Amino acid sequence: MTDSPSHETSTGWHITRERLRDGFYAGLIPWTACVVALAGLTQWVGAGQAGRPPALEVTDPHVFLPYSDNTETAAFFTVTNAGGADDELVSVTSPVISKAMLSRHRSNGGGADFMGMADSATVPAGAALTMSPYDLDVMVTLKEETRWSEGDAIPFVLHFRHSDSVKAVATVVRPGS
Structure with a gap:
């Protein structure tokens, strides 16, 4: 006949003061980490830094009057981004033109400039992209x-990588005016 198991040889689980304390401390560390992370995220969101999308506005739209019978000219815009994330101007269209391309003027370092096409132009968060005849423009x-x-x-219509398109009406002006 078998003896009934004694308390000292029992393999069953028993709640003890030490086990409760160890379990409490084991749970306290991840709980504290979660509370600290949540407090940090709350501060970040409250400061307006979490996920503010680009907020774009187009001002000062103008296009140069083409010379004589020339069919090519340049258009200029100032794109202000009051949002919290960068965006990119990827193209410009108009129902009254046949083609528009972003172009950037660069110096070769030897006193001469050249013009090349640009795939896009960054509109930085909290700043403005200002087009000019000496840097970036839209060849029309x-x-x-x-x-x-x-x-x-x-x-x-200005088309952006992340934001909705923005409509602008440009005034035809004489170069240098």
């Missing part, structure tokens, strides 16, 4: 038989 080719006059209003 007019549709055939189209003539512009000073003061004409030309509709454009």
Whole structure:
């Protein structure tokens, strides 16, 4: 006949003061880490730094009056980003032109400049992208038989990588005015 197991030889689990203390401390560390992380994220969100998307506005739209019978000219915009993330201008379109391309003017270091196409232009968070004849502009080719006059209003749509497109109406101006 077998003896009934004694308390000292028992393999069953018993709650003891030491086990409760060890379990409490083992759970306290991840709980504290979660509370600290949640407090940090709450501060970050409260400060307005969490996930503010780009907020784009187009100002000062103008396009140069083409010379003589020339069908190519340049358009310029200032794109302000009041948001918390960068965006990229990827293209510009208009129903009254046949082609528009981003172009960037660069110096070769030897006193001469050259122009090259740009795939996109960054609009930094909290800053502005200002186009000029000396840096970035939009090369525009007019549709055939189209003539512009000073003061004409030309509709454009600026397309961005992450944000919705923005419409702008550019005024035709004489270069240098």
